[in-house]
Amino acid sequence: KGFLGHPESYWDRVIVSGNRVIDQRGPGKAYNILTGEPILRRDPITGKDVPWEFTKSGHHCNYAIASPHLVTFRAASAGFTDVESGNTARLQGFRSGCRNSLIPANGVLNAPNFAHGCVCGYSLFTSLAFTHVPRAEMWSYSALKAPETSVKRLGVNLGAPGDRMSSDGTLWLDYPSVGGASPDVRITAKGPSRTFRQHSSLVTARDHDWVASSGVTGLQTLTIRLDKNAKTPRAYTVRLHFCEPENLKAGQRVFDVRLGGKSVLEEFDVVATTGVRRKAIVREFKKVSATTELTIDLVARTGIPILNGVEIVAED
Incomplete structure (x- = not known):
């Protein structure tokens, strides 16, 4: 029958882009123009198919524009949604116009x-043009809901200003959540912790420098819910990200690490391991058993512990 109209109320015009009909609300949905069926995407946390949606926060007074890769609009400042992932990001410091004015063309995002x-008061009042720089810091938010099934792949980016999807498909959630709408994975932290953040360009890392650039000091226990209905344990690969931001010497920050109550690192010293500060290191542990949640304990020996990020991947 093809697309017969939006099943709910919608704001103003819809967008026809390829075989999609996209509404302009937030959260906005997309439908197949030939069948009228909702277009689906893969939930990066659970691996299940869910409706494709995008969201935008803040004042918006213009209409969106769609291209094969981006949907652009105003969301307080200039904003865009990545069509593939459904994640929304902001281009801070300037606002787009009250008419369609964020125009993707041949790899360049034009902003006359x-x-x-x-x-509206914004720092930059001029015309701009942008090209893709993969190493640039770019943080996002999304319309993804809390996982209703077990977590298959998840990153927790401690102290980060927003979410970010890595090239290998892990959605890294900011914790504490400060960057906008985000899947509500239950995470609890205990201890006199303090978050910190520096620009990722200051960090030396093979990859994931944007994980190593922020973190938490003084953390004692971090608990991440994986499946509230689980009855039997499951095996996970857990990667712990560390990077020393302060001008400390070897021996000044030493701690033990436990996963699910089992010791995995003893007398761990980030600076002694890397040789310098601001150099990232990742420790990977396979076949970590967890049922409903994963608990990470940091036990201080000298100074206070540090942790930058946690990646969890189900093994089966």
């Missing part, structure tokens, strides 16, 4: 200054 006469 269509904000004349607007009283």
Whole structure:
């Protein structure tokens, strides 16, 4: 029968892009123009198919534009949604115009200054053009819901300003959540912890420098829910990310690490291992058994412990 109209109320116009009909609300949904069926995407946390949606927060006074890779719009500042992932990001410091003015074309995102006469205060009042720089910091938020089934793949980016999808398909969630709408995975932290963050360009890392650039000091226990209905244990691969941000010497920050109550690192010293500060190191542990949740304990020996990020991948 093809697309017969949006099944709910929608704001103004819809977008036709390829075989998709996209509404302009937030969260917005997409439908197959030939069948009218909702377009699905893979939930990066559970691996299940869920409806494709995008969301935008903040004042928006213009219409969205769709391209094969981006949906662009105003979301307080300029914003866009990655069509493949459904994640929304902001281009801070300037606003797009009150008409369609974020125009993707041949690998360049053009932003002509269509904000004349607007009283909204933004630092940059000029025309701009952007190209993709993979190493640039870019943080996102999304319309993804809390997992209703077991977690298959998840990253927890401690102290980060938003979410980010890695090239290998892991969605890294900011904790504490400060960057906008995000899947509500239950995470609890205990201990006199303090978050820190520096720019990722200051960190030496093989990859995931944007994980190593932030973290938590003083953390004692981090608990991550994996499946509230699980009855039997499951095996996971757990990767712990560490990077020393302070000007400490070897021996000044030493601690033990336990996963699910089992010791995996004893007298661990980040600086002694890397040789310098601001150099990332990842420790991987396979066949970590967990049922409903994973508990990470950091036990201080000298100074206070540090942890930057946790990646969890189900093995079966």
